[in-house]
Amino acid sequence: MQTLTSGANSIGIPLASAQIEQFRAFAALLAEWNQKMNLTAITESEDVQKKHFLDCLAGLPLVAEEIGASLPPNKTLACVDIGTGAGFPGIPLKIAWPNLKLTLVDGTAKKIRFLEEVVATLELENVTLVQGRAEELGRHRRFRGQFDLATARAVARLNTLTEYVLPFVRQSGLAVIYKGPNAAEEFMEARNAIEMLGGETVRFSPVGVPTLDEERRVLLIRKTRKTPKHYPRQQGLPRKEPL
Numbered sequence: 001m002q003t004l005t006s007g008a009n010s011i012g013i014p015l016a017s018a019q020i021e022q023f024r025a026f027a028a029l030l031a032e033w034n035q036k037m038n039l040t041a042i043t044e045s046e047d048v049q050k051k052h053f054l055d056c057l058a059g060l061p062l063v064a065e066e067i068g069a070s071l072p073p074n075k076t077l078a079c080v081d082i083g084t085g086a087g088f089p090g091i092p093l094k095i096a097w098p099n100l101k102l103t104l105v106d107g108t109a110k111k112i113r114f115l116e117e118v119v120a121t122l123e124l125e126n127v128t129l130v131q132g133r134a135e136e137l138g139r140h141r142r143f144r145g146q147f148d149l150a151t152a153r154a155v156a157r158l159n160t161l162t163e164y165v166l167p168f169v170r171q172s173g174l175a176v177i178y179k180g181p182n183a184a185e186e187f188m189e190a191r192n193a194i195e196m197l198g199g200e201t202v203r204f205s206p207v208g209v210p211t212l213d214e215e216r217r218v219l220l221i222r223k224t225r226k227t228p229k230h231y232p233r234q235q236g237l238p239r240k241e242p243l
């Protein structure tokens with residue numbers, strides 16, 4: 001876990017040995033389960049440390065700065081990770097920020113089964129797992145407007161993704177969206193959706209992922225108004241007919 005340890009240090013997130021052990025156990029479960037099911041295409045240990053763990057952690061300094069918290073943040077906030085898959089970025093953020101109250105959402109039952117094992121093995125507290133589609137959960141009272149933060153990485157194009165994510169965020173909370181090299185183009189396409197759903201872009205920042213020579217951006221959208229109640233639309237409409 002040397003790549004992870006020194007990389008995290010260099011972005012201002014020193015990890016204690018218990019946290020490194022949690023990352024190690026997470027990596028072991030990923031490798032083990034990936035032999036039985038397709039969880040991630042990234043399997044080699046160095047790549048897991050860079051493209052999963054450090055990539056997810058790289059958004060944290062930006063979030064901490066925006067919410068006026070130290071690093072790692074000491075605030076207890078509620079965060080939902082939409083389309084978390086094998087737990088990204090939710091689980092790395094939770095390890096680095098232990099008092100985060102985390103909800104992980106994914107549409108696929110087998111991902112949720114994997115995450116149950118991760119939560120048990122890593123002995124993570126205050127993690128809730130929910131199987132369901134974002135378009136449906138975003139309409140439920142239990143989830144809508146309930147989160148200080150909502151994260152997503154590699155789930156959908158930005159114009160679709162904002163309709164999945166913003167309904168979960170409480171007013172003046174933040175959506176934290178991880179994007180790769182197409183970020184600028186997707187952003188132009190999504191400006192209307194962001195506005196319609198009650199959001200205001202506060203940052204669209206390039207983030208350096210230690211040891212990774214690829215372009216990454218994190219988009220922070222502040223929810224300044226309530227999302228109108230006919231959003232999110234259901235039956236796959238956010239994807240088929242993006243705003």
Ligand code: SAH
Pocket residue numbers: 082083084085086087088089105106107108111132133134135152153154155164
């Ligand atoms: N965020 C993870 C996984 C990306 S793969 C990562 O960065 O590695 C996309 C995941 O989003 C899949 O697990 C898929 O089941 C889930 N997903 C896609 N659309 C969804 C939706 N509308 N609601 C809930 N989950 C969704």
